[in-house]
Amino acid sequence: MTYTTHSEKETEDLGARFAANLPAGAVVALYGDLGCGKTAFVRGMARGMGIDCAVTSPTFTIVNEYDGPRPLFHFDMYRLGSADELFDIGWEDYLARGGVCSVEWSENVPGAFEGDEIAVRFEKTGDNDRKITIEGGPLC
Amino acid sequence: MKILAFESSCDETAAAVVEDGRKVLADEIFSQVALHEIYGGVVPEIAARSHLEVISLLADRALQKAGISRGDIDAVACTYAPGLIGAVLVGVNFAKSAALALGVPLIPVHHIRGHIAANYLAFPELEPPFLCLAISGGNTMLVDVRSYTDMRVLGRTRDDAAGECFDKSARVMGLGYPGGKPIDDLSKQGDDKAYDLPRPAVNDGNPYDMSFSGLKTAVVNIVHHAEQTGEELDKAGLAASLCRAVSESLVSRTMAAAEALGYAHVAVAGGVAANSRIRADFESACQKAGKTLYVPPLRLCGDNGAMIGAQAYYEFLAGHTAGSDLNAYATMEL
Numbered sequence: 001m002t003y004t005t006h007s008e009k010e011t012e013d014l015g016a017r018f019a020a021n022l023p024a025g026a027v028v029a030l031y032g033d034l035g036c037g038k039t040a041f042v043r044g045m046a047r048g049m050g051i052d053c054a055v056t057s058p059t060f061t062i063v064n065e066y067d068g069p070r071p072l073f074h075f076d077m078y079r080l081g082s083a084d085e086l087f088d089i090g091w092e093d094y095l096a097r098g099g100v101c102s103v104e105w106s107e108n109v110p111g112a113f114e115g116d117e118i119a120v121r122f123e124k125t126g127d128n129d130r131k132i133t134i135e136g137g138p139l140c
Numbered sequence: 141m142k143i144l145a146f147e148s149s150c151d152e153t154a155a156a157v158v159e160d161g162r163k164v165l166a167d168e169i170f171s172q173v174a175l176h177e178i179y180g181g182v183v184p185e186i187a188a189r190s191h192l193e194v195i196s197l198l199a200d201r202a203l204q205k206a207g208i209s210r211g212d213i214d215a216v217a218c219t220y221a222p223g224l225i226g227a228v229l230v231g232v233n234f235a236k237s238a239a240l241a242l243g244v245p246l247i248p249v250h251h252i253r254g255h256i257a258a259n260y261l262a263f264p265e266l267e268p269p270f271l272c273l274a275i276s277g278g279n280t281m282l283v284d285v286r287s288y289t290d291m292r293v294l295g296r297t298r299d300d301a302a303g304e305c306f307d308k309s310a311r312v313m314g315l316g317y318p319g320g321k322p323i324d325d326l327s328k329q330g331d332d333k334a335y336d337l338p339r340p341a342v343n344d345g346n347p348y349d350m351s352f353s354g355l356k357t358a359v360v361n362i363v364h365h366a367e368q369t370g371e372e373l374d375k376a377g378l379a380a381s382l383c384r385a386v387s388e389s390l391v392s393r394t395m396a397a398a399e400a401l402g403y404a405h406v407a408v409a410g411g412v413a414a415n416s417r418i419r420a421d422f423e424s425a426c427q428k429a430g431k432t433l434y435v436p437p438l439r440l441c442g443d444n445g446a447m448i449g450a451q452a453y454y455e456f457l458a459g460h461t462a463g464s465d466l467n468a469y470a471t472m473e474l
Contacts, residue, residue: 008353008354033360034312034356034357035308035356039299039353040299054296056296056297056298056299056301057299057300057304057353059300059304059308060150060224060277060279060301060304061224061278061471062224063225063470064470064471065471089225090225124364127361
């Protein structure tokens with residue numbers, strides 16, 4: 001399903017609607033260049049999952065953990081070079097914890113997913129316009 | 141009281157000996173920058189392994205430089221959050237073992253509290269309360285330092301850290317990693333009004349919160365527009381405009397907070413404090429407002445062990461010690 005948003009706020013709202021019906025254990029692979037709205041989308045996801053805290057970029061720490069009714073693990077593969085490094089930081093342990101894993105810069109870790117992930121692709125169509133394609137998962 | 145302190149939250153392994161929170165007896169740093177350069181960033185697994193390889197040697201060297209033996213150590217301290225989890229774990233576990241073996245207290249220190257404490261090492265006269273802006277590659281927060289261990293976060297970034305904005309902008313501008321220094325260098329030859337960049341406003345709620353993601357996106361848009369239209373990009377002008385935009389966001393909020401709280405002392409800490417535009421803007425703003433500015437020398441702005449040893453002393457006085465069950469955390473409130 002493809003969506004069009006016209007502001008960061010709209011991208012965030014889409015993330016909130018998307019995450020409201022996500023099953024526990026879902027893996028959300030985010031694809032898209034710098035400044036496309038990936039972190040804004042995940043911030044919306046946290047809101048949609050009833051998590052009430054500041055969601056900031058995990059680029060520096062690689063993963064941020066947010067506690068809520070269902071926990072949200074927010075990964076950023078920006079600085080990683082291969083899927084091996086994702087496993088080295090305990091990817092499988094996170095999967096086993098039954099939360100929702102969202103992974104920014106999934107293009108950096110090809111082969112890390114098992115085919116049951118939901119792919120969300122961000123494309124910049126104007127300074128503020130974004131085309132967001134969600135492959136799989138519940139409708140939003 | 142002599143504290144042996146470790147820092148390993150990112151790509152610097154450091155061991156230091158600090159006496160009574162203010163006097164640095166040794167400050168040893170091993171930087172992994174060369175190891176990570178080929179990958180264009182910090183690779184977490186390499187960071188952890190490299191910490192493991194050098195931490196023991198650094199500890200011995202710190203004691204040697206300080207001219208003391210193991211028996212002279214009164215406590216062991218370490219950064220326990222936030223940072224790359226594998227990297228932080230190395231320092232935590234080494235510190236735990238050292239404290240246990242020596243039979244001395246173990247003091248966990250929050251990395252950002254350490255950055256703030258770098259000011260105590262540089263400025264013997266500085267005492268809380270004061271206002272501190274902590275800015276680095278992973279963090280951007282405005283902190284009300286009410287006492288050595290009682291701190292309140294007044295505002296923080298809602299999205300990207302200030303340093304991250306420099307790093308990612310540098311990447312799209314083709315300036316390499318880390319991006320802070322090349323942007324700073326380039327900006328000195330550029331016109332800071334060359335590009336009209338947004339001053340990201342956070343209008344809902346907290347007046348001290350900041351946002352840098354929109355600024356990064358604006359830089360990306362400018363670079364892409366130039367590529368598409370074939371128009372030549374004024375890189376120096378863009379770097380100067382970016383430094384100005386980041387600096388104005390930081391300085392205006394910091395000065396407003398200092399005014400609101402009635403503080404005469406304003407401190408800046410963290411790696412981004414090395415940016416010359418930010419330093420210069422803070423100097424003139426503080427001079428105009430009649431406030432005293434504290435910015436540690438460059439060596440103390442980056443990650444180091446001495447700052448952890450400084451803060452550890454005050455954490456110890458406040459009774460903040462830990463047992464062998466101490467864990468490391470990637471994220472942690474200040």
